Amino acid sequence: MANGWLPPAEYVRTIARATSYACLYFTDVAGRPVQLRAVHAYEEWQCPGGNMDPGETPWQCAVRECLEETGIVFDGPPRLLGSHFIGHQGEAWPANHIGFVFDGGTLTDGQIAGIVLDPTEHREVGVRSVEAWEGLMTPVNFRRLKAIDAARREGRVAYMETP
Structure with missing residues (x-):
């Protein structure tokens, strides 16, 4: 190891690990968020989406998960509304x-x-x-929903962190 340089395989073992998810945010014609109620998840209400498979991009994941979870073949352009960083949750995640x-x-x-x-x-x-989703979702998920909805209405991208 010259000058602190490590081969990529060794270097990767020294940095933070992360998993990734991607989803699609839909509304109805009145602008109300469409959510799916999970059978077993700590996030009871959620957008169609899920964890990325190896070799998959976030966009590919969102489209694949949407098809698997709703039957909707989404062919629109990739328009990012937000990204969400959730810190290490111990043994829970x-x-x-x-x-x-x-x-x-x-x-x-x-x-x-x-x-x-x-x-x-x-x-x-x-x-x-x-507003009606607030009492049905975890506080973290409701904050994400509210931020994503505002980002779409305002034509911007939201960035969220959950420590």
Whole structure:
């Protein structure tokens, strides 16, 4: 090791580990967020999405997970609404977790009614105003939902951190 340089494989062992997720944020025609109710997860209500597979980009993950979880074939352009850093949670999640939330656009009532849930992952589709979601979500997830909704309305990208 000359001048502190390490071969990449050794260097990677010295830096923080992280997992990544990606999802699509949808609203109905009235601008209300569409969320899926998980069968078993600490995040009971969530956007269609999930953890990235090896070799997958965040965008590819969001589109794949959306198809798997809703049956929606999303072919819109990748428009990032926000990123979310969640710090190491000990044994509950022993790595940092980094998320990418993309804009899925607006779904019609017919598209929402046509969602086909994977029963091993989700049991319900919910459509409510941002304010109505507050009592149904964990505080962390509600802050993310509120920030993502504001970012979309304001035409900007949100950055969130959860220590």
